[in-house]
Amino acid sequence: MLVDAEEKERLRLEMQQMQRRQLYYFLQMQEQIQAEAQRLVERFYARQKARSQAIRKESDLREWSDLSVQVRLLRGQQVTIHWRKKIWYRSSRDGKLHFQTEHITKPKGSRDYKKALAKHATSVEYDDVMALEDRFAELREYARRVHKMQVDLRKVSGQMDIALPESERTGKESESAWAIQERIGNLIALLKFRLWPNEREADRQADFVPMVDGAAGVRQDVDPRKVRAAVDALMAAHAALLSAITG
Secondary structure (H helix, E strand, O other): OOOOHHHHHHHHHHHHHHHHHHHHHHHHHHHHHHHHHHHHHHHHHHHHHHHHHHHHHOOOOOOOOOEEEEEEEOOOOOEEEEEEEEEEEEOOOOOOEEEEEEEOOOOOOOOOOHHHHHHHOOOOOHHHHHHHHHHHHHHHHHHHHHHHHHHHHHHHHHHOOOOOOOOOOOOOOOOOHHHHHHHHHHHHHHHHHHHOOOOOHHHHHOOOOOOOOOOOOOOOOOOHHHHHHHHHHHHHHHHHHHHHHHO
16 A cells, blocks of 8 residues: 555644644743743842842941842753852053953852852842742753753654754744744633633533623723624634644
8 A cells, every 4th residue: 555645744744833833832931931030030139229228328238249140041942040240340441440240150060059159149138149049940950851852852853854943932033933823822812811711611611701800901891792702703813824824
């Protein structure tokens, strides 16, 4: 029995689509890790600012923090979280104090930066920095494991002779059309959930549309049936788009 070439190609394309979708989900996980780390950093900076203001008011306290944090999502699609410190020097040009920033090196064989940070954190921020580094260590491990899954997926795809894009990075001009349509579908599903977070299966079977949730951020006098019809139209349009680009 001869192998049907069309069926073989159809299966290959379906496998490619599923693997691209999985690659996109892995990247979403990295971006979630990045967002969480950045949120923690911003809160840390806010606390640093408050401590700095207290230092200016208390003449007997002269401990200034030189610590900062850098969160990046590298081209290899893995989140990195590095502590940095200010190195102060007096300029020979104007005689004023200036600083440059450099990475703090993680101790060899250590899974976190705590030993190194102990040398640089001030007494007023020490507990804060140590607790923050505990959480950063967890996020780095999450990012490492997700990245390993990304690498393994690309390896398997190569063995199956399935081409995957170099990046499915979201929020960039280079974002692929496939990634954009995936994001549209996810946003429509999220929109529906925000409008009716407590909708039950029995409601759907009975064609009953609940009132729009009070925390949805829309007017409370809207007609829920009209809103549902519009959302259903969005879902149908996305389904048609997906069908068109996948053949």
